[in-house]
Amino acid sequence: MIDGTRVVHEVRYPHPPERVWRALTDPAELSAWLMPNDFTAEEGARFRLDARPSHLEPFDCEVLEVDPPHRLRTRWVVRGAPTIVTFELRADDGGTVLRVEHDGLPTDEQPNFDGGWGTKFAIDLRDVLDGARDPAAATRDATGLTHHPAYVSSR
Amino acid sequence: MPAAGAPLVDDVFGVLAHPVRRQLLERLAAAGEHRVTDLAGPVTVSRSAVSQHLRLMRSIGVVSERRAGRERYYRLERERLGEVESWLMRIDRFWERGLRRLGEHLDTHP
Numbered sequence: 001m002i003d004g005t006r007v008v009h010e011v012r013y014p015h016p017p018e019r020v021w022r023a024l025t026d027p028a029e030l031s032a033w034l035m036p037n038d039f040t041a042e043e044g045a046r047f048r049l050d051a052r053p054s055h056l057e058p059f060d061c062e063v064l065e066v067d068p069p070h071r072l073r074t075r076w077v078v079r080g081a082p083t084i085v086t087f088e089l090r091a092d093d094g095g096t097v098l099r100v101e102h103d104g105l106p107t108d109e110q111p112n113f114d115g116g117w118g119t120k121f122a123i124d125l126r127d128v129l130d131g132a133r134d135p136a137a138a139t140r141d142a143t144g145l146t147h148h149p150a151y152v153s154s155r
Numbered sequence: 156m157p158a159a160g161a162p163l164v165d166d167v168f169g170v171l172a173h174p175v176r177r178q179l180l181e182r183l184a185a186a187g188e189h190r191v192t193d194l195a196g197p198v199t200v201s202r203s204a205v206s207q208h209l210r211l212m213r214s215i216g217v218v219s220e221r222r223a224g225r226e227r228y229y230r231l232e233r234e235r236l237g238e239v240e241s242w243l244m245r246i247d248r249f250w251e252r253g254l255r256r257l258g259e260h261l262d263t264h265p
Contacts, residue, residue, distance in 0.1 A: 001247070002240075002243045002244065002247055007243055007246045007247045007250060009247075009250045009251065009254055011254050011258065013257070013258055013261055014262075015261045015265065019261065019265070020261065023257060023260060023261060029260070029264075032260050032264075033253065033256040033257045033259070033260040034253055034256075034257075079168065079169065079172060080169070080172045080173075081168065081169075081171060081172035098254070098257075100250055100254065102246050102250060104239075104242060104243045104246045
């Protein structure tokens, strides 16, 4: 589902969190369901996701946060734009609920000095876009701010 | 003029991809019209770079320009920004498919 400018999916798998975590962090596993890659589960590690031929170039990515087997946060640069992909896992009666949040908006999100995260600018671009997509809000003053056909170019 | 090797910008997502353009959009989001001087003030690139970005944003249609004498005034065209929706839908479908494939992978390789 689309929540503002974030794409959010939650799904339950009848497998323990450690198993699901492995599927998210082992390169051979990722290749099987996502796309070819050279992923390593280390904060700061760069990796590439090869979405060819639907995209001209592999995505340049970076691991931002690793907290096994609970949370994995990565940056994917798609068509030159940085986007944030976050996986969260929680145990659920022998299975795992996996939550994926893909912030589809190119973001300037950066680590703050205090270890938190935030956008650099006073007006959140999300608010601008939400206003643009909601006709009723259009006149509101903004200061009140592995291998997937999804990226097939229209060209 | 895009730098050599830079992604071709042909839609709203491409406009959003550049951090200076995001800053400009946020300035433009304040209601009304803005002059280049007002837009260029808070950003760290040259005024001519700002003009280039505005020219590109006009070509995509997220910004419109009005000339009054020698002054040019820029306004955000919000409807065009609404196209980001189709981009998000593509991401949505991508994950729907991917998570289904993840489930199948887990079930066949427990």
